[in-house]
Amino acid sequence: MKKFKAAVLGATGMVGQRIALMLSVHPQFEVTALCASERSAGRSYREAAKWVVADEMPARFRDVVVQECSAKNVDADIAFSALPAAEAALVEKEFAAAGVAVSSNASAHRMEEDVPLVIPEVNPEHLGLIDVQRRKRGWDGLIVTNPNCTTVVFALAAKPLSDAFGVKTIIVTSMQALSGAGYPGVASLDAVANVVPFIQEEEEKVGRECGKIFGRVAGEKIERHHAIVSASCNRVPTREGHMESVSVSLEKNAGAEEAKRAMREFRGLPQKLGLHSAPANPVIVMEENDRPQPVRDVMRGGGMSVCVGRVREEKALENGLKFTVLGSNTIRGAAGAAILNAELLAAQGYL
Ligand code: NAP
Numbered sequence: 056m057k058k059f060k061a062a063v064l065g066a067t068g069m070v071g072q073r074i075a076l077m078l079s080v081h082p083q084f085e086v087t088a089l090c091a092s093e094r095s096a097g098r099s100y101r102e103a104a105k106w107v108v109a110d111e112m113p114a115r116f117r118d119v120v121v122q123e124c125s126a127k128n129v130d131a132d133i134a135f136s137a138l139p140a141a142e143a144a145l146v147e148k149e150f151a152a153a154g155v156a157v158s159s160n161a162s163a164h165r166m167e168e169d170v171p172l173v174i175p176e177v178n179p180e181h182l183g184l185i186d187v188q189r190r191k192r193g194w195d196g197l198i199v200t201n202p203n204c205t206t207v208v209f210a211l212a213a214k215p216l217s218d219a220f221g222v223k224t225i226i227v228t229s230m231q232a233l234s235g236a237g238y239p240g241v242a243s244l245d246a247v248a249n250v251v252p253f254i255q256e257e258e259e260k261v262g263r264e265c266g267k268i269f270g271r272v273a274g275e276k277i278e279r280h281h282a283i284v285s286a287s288c289n290r291v292p293t294r295e296g297h298m299e300s301v302s303v304s305l306e307k308n309a310g311a312e313e314a315k316r317a318m319r320e321f322r323g324l325p326q327k328l329g330l331h332s333a334p335a336n337p338v339i340v341m342e343e344n345d346r347p348q349p350v351r352d353v354m355r356g357g358g359m360s361v362c363v364g365r366v367r368e369e370k371a372l373e374n375g376l377k378f379t380v381l382g383s384n385t386i387r388g389a390a391g392a393a394i395l396n397a398e399l400l401a402a403q404g405y406l
Contacts (some may be wrong), residue, residue, distance in 0.1 A: 057083070058084070058085045059085070059133050060087040060130060060132045061085060061132070061135060062086075062090055062135070062155070063088070063090065063134075064091075064134050064137065065090070065091060065139075065142075066091055066100070066104065066121065066137070067089075067092075067095050068238065069107060069108070069238045070390050071091070071135075072106060072108045073385045073390035074393065075116060076108060076113065077332070077390055077391065078135070079113035079115070079116065081331065083397075083398065087129075088122050088129045089116060089119050089122065090121065091124070092123075093123055096122055098121055099119065099120060099121070100117060100118070100119045100120075101116075108385075124142070126150045129155075131150075131155055132155065132156065132406055133155065133158060134150045134157045135393050135397070136160060136393070137161075137389070137390070138159075140162045142161075143162075143163040143164070147159055147198050151196035151197055152192075152194055154195040154196045155196045156199070157196065158396045158397045159199070160201060160392070160393050161200070164200055166263055169184050169191055170199070171183075171188075172267050173199055174210055174392070176322075176323025176325055176333075177210055177211065177214045177268055178268050178269070180272060182399065184277070185197045201392035201393050202268060202392070203257065203261060204297055205227075205299065205388070206268070207388050209225065209227050209299050210268055211337055212361055212380045213225060213301070213303065214321065215317040215338065217282075221307055222282045222305060222306070223306055224302075224303065225265065225283070225285070225303050227261065227287070227299050227301045227302075228286075228287045228288075228299065228300045229257075229287070229289060229298070230298040231291065232291070232294055232295050232297060232349065233293065235254075235297060235385075236290070241290060246292050250290070250292075251290040252289050253288070253290075257286070258288050261284060262284045294349075295384065296352075296353035298347070302372055302375060302377040303372070303377070304369075304372040307374065309374070311368060314378075315340045315363075315366050322336075328402050330398040331398055332359060332394050334359040335356065336356060336360055337360055339360045339363065341362055342364075343364065344364075346364045347362035347380075353382075357391075358385075359391050359395070362380065363379070363380045364378065366378040
């Protein structure tokens with residue numbers, strides 16, 4: 056299998072660490088640069104990164120010297136970006152202009168007309184925008200983005216429903232883990248034994264991104280999907296995994312059993328292509344009435360599956376269904392999402 060040289064931008068952060076860990080055993084991507092801010096540059100990775108993910112720091116990265124996020128000094132075919140949005144806005148463009156393919160977690164470019172916002176099981180055809188992007192911007196490189204960690208979780212569960220029955224309205228209430236805010240993240244006095252009913256910009260992002268992801272390619276841009284998406288986002292004191300209560304109004308009536316079958320049988324392009332990070336079952340349907348739970352279920356499918364439970368009728372909506380869905384915010388919602396996008400880029404000849 057061809058190996059691509061990979062840089063991790065924001066390698067010392069919560070998502071960057073997860074990316075480094077996943078790439079340390081990846082058959083297609085070989086890490087050639089770990090990059091972060093000027094605070095970390097020049098220090099060894101073990102000194103610069105306060106290691107917060109569960110597995111150990113890969114031994115071969117410990118003494119690697121962290122570099123600044125500058126395309127001039129970095130030798131890479133692809134850059135995985137886990138930068139804060141403000142930094143990503145400049146740095147990702149610099150890398151793309153220098154011929155590097157950027158697979159980004161940041162929100163900076165997600166809504167730009169010629170930038171694909173992709174969940175490989177949901178809208179792989181949006182990668183076609185890369186040809187438009189390269190032509191318009193004169194880049195040899197590219198930028199592809201994955202959605203916000205809240206969006207990806209319910210979007211994966213909604214895709215089989217959208218395909219089989221059509222979706223008119225989605226109402227989602229999230230219970231989002233502390234790791235979603237990065238490290239050190241939420242202050243302990245706000246987090247412990249508490250719920251914070253506000254996450255800056257999150258509800259707006261969820262609505263905007265869902266319309267684009269479920270939209271269709273129309274010429275050189277994406278025509279947004281017509282579904283109304285209403286989100287209420289809460290920070291709760293769990294460590295990993297965003298849990299979401301979802302109510303949907305469907306175009307066609309579907310019973311709970313039909314909906315569960317559609318979710319269970321759903322397979323996307325990554326499964327058909329056998330991509331390395333693709334879970335066998337993107338949507339796992341659980342029958343126990345007290346599941347899914349973050350502590351027990353968040354790592355199903357290596358953290359790349361979402362788990363759905365409590366599928367039942369929603370009497371308050373026309374053709375209504377409601378369910379609970381859980382997904383790993385740092386893997387399916389971030390690191391794994393960017394890596395799966397990169398695997399799809401490679402499979403489709405964009406690298
Ligand atoms: P984080 O833990 O705060 O890490 C931020 C990283 O960016 C660190 O490596 C930091 O390096 C680097 N950085 C900060 N300022 C920089 C600058 N001026 N120049 C270069 N590098 C700089 O954040 P995170 O949670 O990993 O999130 C990273 C990105 O992924 C964000 O855009 C976030 O919205 C997105 N995201 C996060 C999640 C999640 O579950 N956490 C999910 C989806 C998307 P230093 O250590 O040197 O400061």
